[in-house]
Amino acid sequence: IIIKGGCFNGASYLNGDSSAYEIREMICFPSQADYESGKKNPLWISNETPSICFFTKHNLPENSVIRNEIRYLKVNLLQNIEEASLKIDYWRGRSTGLNNLSFNNRYQLYKYMMQFDGVKVPPFKSNLGQEGYKEYLKDNEIAVPNHQKYIDSINRILEDSFKKAKEYKDSINKKKGYLNETKSTNDLTITIENQKILFSPSDNKYFFHFDVYGYANNNSTYLTRLAFKLHYNTNAFGQNIHTNDKIIVENGETFNLPTYLSTDYVLDMSSSCIRLGTGIPFSIALPNPERTLVTTTPVELFKVKIELQNNLSGISSGIYFSNESDPTNVGSLFTPSSDAPTNYFIPYDTTYYINPQNYIINTMPPTISNFTPSTRRAGVGETITINGNNFGIEKGQVLFKDDLKYGNAFLNGIDTSYITTWTNTKIVVKVPSFVRKGYVNQFGQSILGYGKTACSGQIKICTARNDFVISEGNLNIEYSLTNSSNGTADPHKISRVYLARLGTCSDMIFTLHTSF
Secondary structure, three states, X not given: OOOOOOXXXXXXXXXXXXXXXXXXXXXXXXXXXXXXXXXXXXXXXXXXXXXXXXEEEEEOOXXXXXXXXEXXXXXXXXXXXXXXXXXXXXXXXOEEOOOOOOHHHHXXXXXXXXXXXXXXXXXXXXXXHHHXXXXXHHHOOOHHHHHHHHHHHHHHHHHHHHHHHHHHHHHHHHHOOOOOOOXXXXXXXXXXXXXXXXXEOOOOEEEEEEEEEEEEOOOXXXXXXXXXXXXXXXHHHOOOOXXXXXXXXXXXXXXXXXXXXXXXXXXXEEOOEEXXXXXXXXXXXOOOOOOEXXXXXXXXXXXXXXEOOOOOEEEEOOOEEOOOOOXXXXXXXXXXXXXXXXXXXXXXXXXXXXXXXXXXXXXXXXXXXXXXXXXXXXXXXXXXXXXXXXXXXXXXXXXEEXXXXXXXXXXXXXXXXXXXXXXXXXXXXXXXXXXXXXXXXXXXXXXXXXXXXXXXXXXXXXXXXXXXXXXXXXXXXXXEOOOOOOOOOOOOOOXXXXXXXXOOOOOXXXXXXXXX
């Protein structure tokens, strides 16, 4: 199908301007009848702003005006899918909504789009909706086998189509002077950093956090768009994490401009694969967006937070890039200047994806089985050993009660030097005499006040994951010794104290040592 200027303009249509129609680029697949008769080669037509369009043609009965029904499915270079129904009047240049495609043509399009969970698809029948229509197709044993070969052919052509679009865009940019014949390569590397698990007391849920970083092989490219597919373990995160509202994505600090809208790029590709990215938003028109320079120094592009299943123990995150070895990825685009127009972009020559180290997930809450001894003196270097489980291997905090504060207040943490041992099952900690950070309640929320000395009462363990447990039993503090302030920046520096009864009557001799 070749439609001349004045008939159809994909960009204008999607922007709501129905008065201008001109073909920019399309891949035109043959109809089912043509396919079965041996005409299997698609047409590829391009212009200065390439996109990839799928057309399925179905001829209506002739009347006074020759018309063809066209189903238009646009897939841009980042695999963002949009669908529009059009009826093209070749003589009058009109475009109207299409309501009566044949079942065969509808099935072909729906089958293709069902590979991308989360895409809104107009229902075949108003009383079925998208999910109902999927079930309808699944139960139609005749239609599915008849069209499977045709659908497979479309999928095989897709990869080659991206390649052609990239080659064409390179040729256009060379003509415009953005690319030199002897230019060096522009490469981008994407990594996943800072993997960790955090507990949210307000949500009572565990979340897996990580940051997506990027860096280039030079200091001359401004990131326009980035998209990639990431696989994950459904035993840890569940299925379809975008559709089920289990994922939150936020821009990195240096990419927090109107140019970059990472939420626009989140899409379920399958039940265990998510598309992530950032760049010029699909939903906002930005004529000259300001872009951020990507250099050889890694920079945080965006942050990801995914809700975890409860009560996991030793489960792998299973996170890895699905296209880490693809040297011709077209989901990464740049410009040579910060404020180039929206439709000016250049694909990175190569985008490398470095898989993260496998992360073992544990969302079992911490428990305290006992602590020994149960009686101690504070501020003299004596320790207690707390036994339990799921403390994690990274140091957290041990919080003690203070008899000068009422209710559920705990002293707000101690210096990590007081914690001499921290394993998943055992913590050894010195009982402190003075904590200057104030107070927190049993939920970890700050309370006004100035922390003082540890006293008898319960013990609270707060792990590096931010979950916590409070002991059932009480620690008995016989006495607590606090050094007197000398007005310095650290008025209560720890010094070991020995109390010895050296006199013959009622006298007491204090011996203070500055090291211990």
